[in-house]
Amino acid sequence: MKIHAIQHRKRVEAGMFGCLRLCALINIAALTAICIFLAIQGAPALSWEFLTEPPRRMMTAGGVWPCIVGTALLSAGALFVAFPTGVATAVYLHEYAGKSRAAWYIRLGIANLAGVPSVVFGLFGLAFFVTWCGFGVSILSGVLTLAALSLPVIISTAEEALRQVPDTYREASLALGATKGQTISRVVFPAALPGMLTGAILGVARAAGETAAIMFTAAVFYTPKTPDSPFSSVMALPYHMYVLATAGTEIEKTRPLQYGTALVLIALVLGMNIAAIILRDRLRSAKAQ
Amino acid sequence: MFFPVFTSTENWREKSLRWLLAGVACTSLATLCAIMLFLFAEGLPVFAGYSPFSFFLGKFWYPTSEPPEFGILSLIAGSVSVMLLSTLIAVPLGVCTAAYLTEIAGGAVRRVVKPFIELLAALPSVVIGFFGMVVVAPFLQETFDLSTGLNLFNAALMLAFMSVPTICSVAEDALFAVPRSLREASLALGATRWETSVRMVLPAALSGISTAVMLGMSRAIGETMVVLMVAGGAAMLPGSVFDPVRPMPASIAAEMAEAPFRGEHYHALFAIGLVLFLFTLCFNLAASFISERYRHAGSSEL
Numbered sequence: 001m002k003i004h005a006i007q008h009r010k011r012v013e014a015g016m017f018g019c020l021r022l023c024a025l026i027n028i029a030a031l032t033a034i035c036i037f038l039a040i041q042g043a044p045a046l047s048w049e050f051l052t053e054p055p056r057r058m059m060t061a062g063g064v065w066p067c068i069v070g071t072a073l074l075s076a077g078a079l080f081v082a083f084p085t086g087v088a089t090a091v092y093l094h095e096y097a098g099k100s101r102a103a104w105y106i107r108l109g110i111a112n113l114a115g116v117p118s119v120v121f122g123l124f125g126l127a128f129f130v131t132w133c134g135f136g137v138s139i140l141s142g143v144l145t146l147a148a149l150s151l152p153v154i155i156s157t158a159e160e161a162l163r164q165v166p167d168t169y170r171e172a173s174l175a176l177g178a179t180k181g182q183t184i185s186r187v188v189f190p191a192a193l194p195g196m197l198t199g200a201i202l203g204v205a206r207a208a209g210e211t212a213a214i215m216f217t218a219a220v221f222y223t224p225k226t227p228d229s230p231f232s233s234v235m236a237l238p239y240h241m242y243v244l245a246t247a248g249t250e251i252e253k254t255r256p257l258q259y260g261t262a263l264v265l266i267a268l269v270l271g272m273n274i275a276a277i278i279l280r281d282r283l284r285s286a287k288a289q
Numbered sequence: 290m291f292f293p294v295f296t297s298t299e300n301w302r303e304k305s306l307r308w309l310l311a312g313v314a315c316t317s318l319a320t321l322c323a324i325m326l327f328l329f330a331e332g333l334p335v336f337a338g339y340s341p342f343s344f345f346l347g348k349f350w351y352p353t354s355e356p357p358e359f360g361i362l363s364l365i366a367g368s369v370s371v372m373l374l375s376t377l378i379a380v381p382l383g384v385c386t387a388a389y390l391t392e393i394a395g396g397a398v399r400r401v402v403k404p405f406i407e408l409l410a411a412l413p414s415v416v417i418g419f420f421g422m423v424v425v426a427p428f429l430q431e432t433f434d435l436s437t438g439l440n441l442f443n444a445a446l447m448l449a450f451m452s453v454p455t456i457c458s459v460a461e462d463a464l465f466a467v468p469r470s471l472r473e474a475s476l477a478l479g480a481t482r483w484e485t486s487v488r489m490v491l492p493a494a495l496s497g498i499s500t501a502v503m504l505g506m507s508r509a510i511g512e513t514m515v516v517l518m519v520a521g522g523a524a525m526l527p528g529s530v531f532d533p534v535r536p537m538p539a540s541i542a543a544e545m546a547e548a549p550f551r552g553e554h555y556h557a558l559f560a561i562g563l564v565l566f567l568f569t570l571c572f573n574l575a576a577s578f579i580s581e582r583y584r585h586a587g588s589s590e591l
Contacts, residue, residue: 013483017393023385024394024402027457030450031409034420085316092310102311108577109318115504115573116324116566117511118414119538123562126545127327148320155317181306202411209413212513212538216545238415238514245419246518255423262416273411277404 035266042263045256051264055222055257064261066226070139070234071268073227074218075207077143078150083200085147086154090196093155094162095184114152118212121149125217140230142218149213150203157199161192164287194283201276209269211238221247237265328566332559335359339553344560350524350535352544352554359557361564363524367441367534368565370527371520372510374445375452379505382449383456384498390457391464392486410454418518421447426519435531437521442530444520448512452505459504463497464490500580507572511565513538537565 049063056062089106097103125145135141165188173183219239227234241261244254336344339359347360386406390399425446426438467490475485491498521533522543541558548554 009481009484013481016483016487020385020389020393023382024389026382027386027409027450027453028402028405031405031412034412034416037420037424038416085313088310088313089317092307092314096307096310097314106314106318109321111577112570112573113317113321115507115511115569115576116321117513117538117569119513119541120324120328120511120562120566120569123331123541123545123559124324124327127331127559128323132327151317151320179303181303205411209411209415211413211415212517212542215542238413241419242415242514242518245422258419262419265413266416269411269413270408273408274404277407281400 038259038263038266042259045260046263050260064240064264067235067237067240070236071208073139073234074142074146074214074236075204077139078146078207079200079204081143081147082151082154082203086151087158087196089155090158090162091184094159110152110155118149118210121145121213122216125213130217136231137218137233138231139218139227139234142214145213145217146207146210149210150207153206154199154203157202158196161195164195165191198276198280201272205269205272209238211242214239237261241265328559328563332556332563335553335556335560352557357553361561363526364535364537364540366526368510368536371441371444371448371516371534371536372506374441374530375448375509376506378445378449379452379456380502383453384460386457387460387464388486390461406454406457414451414512414514417447417451418515421515421519433531437533439519439521440531440533441527444516447515447519448509451512452508455508456501456505459501460498463494467493496579500576503572503576507569511538511569513542517542537561
C-alpha cells in the first residue's frame, strides 16, 4: 500500500516536471518559429541592392538603406546620451548613496521609469522635445526620447557590474592612500567597464527596435534627403516596417519588402543581444577562473 | 603649509565629484516627473470643453465626427481585457519556465535556455506584431471560422510572449532566493522534489512571484505596436475573446499623426496617455511595494 502511494507520488512528480519542461520548450519554440519564419520569408528579398538603396516607386521597390542609417543614428545617439548618464547614476547609487533616503527615491524613480509604456515616452517626447524645446520632428528629439527610454536598462546593468567588483579592490586602493574619487575612477570603474558595456549593447538594441517612441518624435514615412543635421527627420527600420505592413494600398504587393525589413531588423537587434550575452558569459568565466 | 592646501583641493575635488554624480543621478527621477508634468499639462485641457464624466464613462470614441465624442470606456475595456487575457496565458507559462530553470534544469541546460528567454524579450515589438498579422491572424480566422483574425485573442497571445520573459526572470530570482536549507528540510522529511517545489518553494517565493505578475501586467497594458497591429482597432466593448478591440496605446499611436495640434482630439489623446501612465505607475508601485515589504520572507536562518 505504502509503496503504491510512493509510486503514485513519483508519477505525479514525473508528470508535473514534464509540464514544466514543456513550458520552457514553448518559449524556445516561439522564438525559433518567429526567427525561422522570418528568415525563410525574408531571405529572398535580401540583396545588396535591398541593403544599399533607398525605397523607390512609392515604397513598392528598392531597399531600406535610409532606414538603416536612421536607425543607426538614432540608437547610437541615444547611447551617447544615456551611457554616461546611466553609468554616473549607477556609480552614485552604488558607491556613494548606499541605502540613504535619496537613493531610495532615485531607485523608485528608475523602477517606475522602466515601466513607462513606450507610447507614453513618445507623447512626452512630442510635448517636451518636439514642441516645448522646439527641436521639431528630428533626430535630436528622437535621440533624447530613446535615451530616456533606455536609461533604466543601462543603469541596472551598470550597477550590477559595480556590484561584481570585489570590495577588496576598493579597500586596497584606499589603503594605499588614494581618495574615494581616485579609487572609483582608476580602480573600480576600469574593473566594471566590460560589464557596463553589456548594458550599453542591450540599451542600443532596445532603442534600435523601438517604434512607438519615435513615431511622433523622429521618424517619418518617407524622406528623400539623407540626414545632414540633428534637426532633420529620418526614416527608421521599425517605423518603416510598421508603415509598410499597415498603411498604403499595396500591402500584399510589398510583402516581400516587409519580410526583408523584418529580417534586417531582427538580425540587427538579436545580433546585438547575442553579442551582449557572449560578452557577459566571457566575463563570468574569466571571473570564475 | 603645503600639506593642508593639498588636502583642501583634494576635498574640493572629491566634493564636486560627489555632487556632480548626485546631480546626474537625479536625471531619471527628473525625467519621470517631467513625463507626468507634460502629460498633465497637455492632457487636462480636454476637460475644459468635455466633462470628465463622459470622458471616462462614455462608450463612444468618435474623435473626428461632428460633434466629436471622446468616451474612453471602450478603450479602457479593450486595454484591460487584453491585459487580463495575456496575463492568464503569460503567468503560468512564465512561472513554470522559471520553476523549470531553478528546480529542474542543470547548469548546462540553464546556460542554453536562459539566452533564449532573453532573446525573446529582445524581439522588437513591431516584429511580433507583424508575425501576429501575417501568421497568427490567418490561422485564427481559418481555425475558428472568424470574420477577422485581428482580435483580442490574437493580441493577448502575442503580448503574452512579450511579457513571459519579464515574468520569468523576476520569478526566477524569487525562486532562486529561497534558501537551500528550506528545500533540504523538505526533502529530508520525505517529500518528493515536486512536492517540495509546490508546497515549500512556491509559497516562500510568492511575494516575488506577485511582483513578477505586476510587472508583466504593466508591460502588457503599455505595449503599443502589438495591439496597434493585431487587436483589430474597433472601439467597442468586447463581447467575446474573438472580438476586435482598440486598446488605449493603439488609439494614441494611430491617431496622433492626424489630430490637429493642440486641438481637442490632441488633448484627449494626451489624457489617454495620462490614464495609461497612471495604470502602469500603479502596477509598478505595487510591484516595488510588494518586493520591499516581503523581501525577507522565507529567508530566516538559524
